[in-house]
Amino acid sequence: MVNFYNNTHASSTFYPNTRAAIGEVDFREEMYDMLYTKKRGADIVYRRAIIENGVPKKCECTKHNRSGEADRDIACSLCEGMGYYFKDYIVKSYINHSQAYAIYKKIKSIGESQVEYKTAYFEWNFLHRLTGDETSIPNRFDKIIQLNKDLAGSIASPSTAREMYDILSVEPYRLDNSGRIEYYRIRIISVVDKSFLV
Numbered sequence: 545m546v547n548f549y550n551n552t553h554a555s556s557t558f559y560p561n562t563r564a565a566i567g568e569v570d571f572r573e574e575m576y577d578m579l580y581t582k583k584r585g586a587d588i589v590y591r592r593a594i595i596e597n598g599v600p601k602k603c604e605c606t607k608h609n610r611s612g613e614a615d616r617d618i619a620c621s622l623c624e625g626m627g628y629y630f631k632d633y634i635v636k637s638y639i640n641h642s643q644a645y646a647i648y649k650k651i652k653s654i655g656e657s658q659v660e661y662k663t664a665y666f667e668w669n670f671l672h673r674l675t676g677d678e679t680s681i682p683n684r685f686d687k688i689i690q691l692n693k694d695l696a697g698s699i700a701s702p703s704t705a706r707e708m709y710d711i712l713s714v715e716p717y718r719l720d721n722s723g724r725i726e727y728y729r730i731r732i733i734s735v736v737d738k739s740f741l742v
């Protein structure tokens with residue numbers, strides 16, 4: 545199921561420049577500039593859950609035990625212990641961690657976990673480009689995975705996960721005067737269970 549190198553690059557043809565003509569800020573272009581021109585984006589893995597009847601499609605390995613969860617003792621080659629099917633895509637994202645740090649501090653008393661909140665920014669049509677389906681929108685069952693880099697800043701080969709994040713909320717950013725989505729802002733929290741690290 546792992547498919548890291550499926551469909552990676554944006555095309556400028558996705559950015560019809562209608563707003564510039566009437567003097568408005570085009571946030572789609574701004575996001576493109578930030579990710580690609582200014583190179584503030586990094587390649588991450590967007591792990592897209594395969595949904596069936598509104599929930600992630602369960603992997604075969606979950607059917608062999610009473611709890612209905614993935615068998616973590618024997619790593620399942622189909623779902624990598626996730627317990628459901630998914631597809632991985634490489635995509636550019638800008639991830640920052642200034643925003644939700646305050647929340648982290650408040651709940652820190654719960655335990656000394658390595659929980660970390662961040663905000664990930666994506667282009668308005670990133671999932672359409674990756675999946676070919678223009679109706680696809682980010683889903684709370686999806687995951688975001690940061691990868692280890694080599695010394696030159698490229699994704700190390702073979703690729704290895706540095707951190708995996710659950711999705712807390714998905715906010716399509718829109719301007720008041722138009723319905724169109726300018727970009728996606730996705731709140732993420734690091735997965736405490738590090739068993740995915742190999």
Ligand SMILES: [Zn+2]
Pocket residue numbers: 603604605606614620621622623624625626627628
């Ligand atoms: Zn499995």
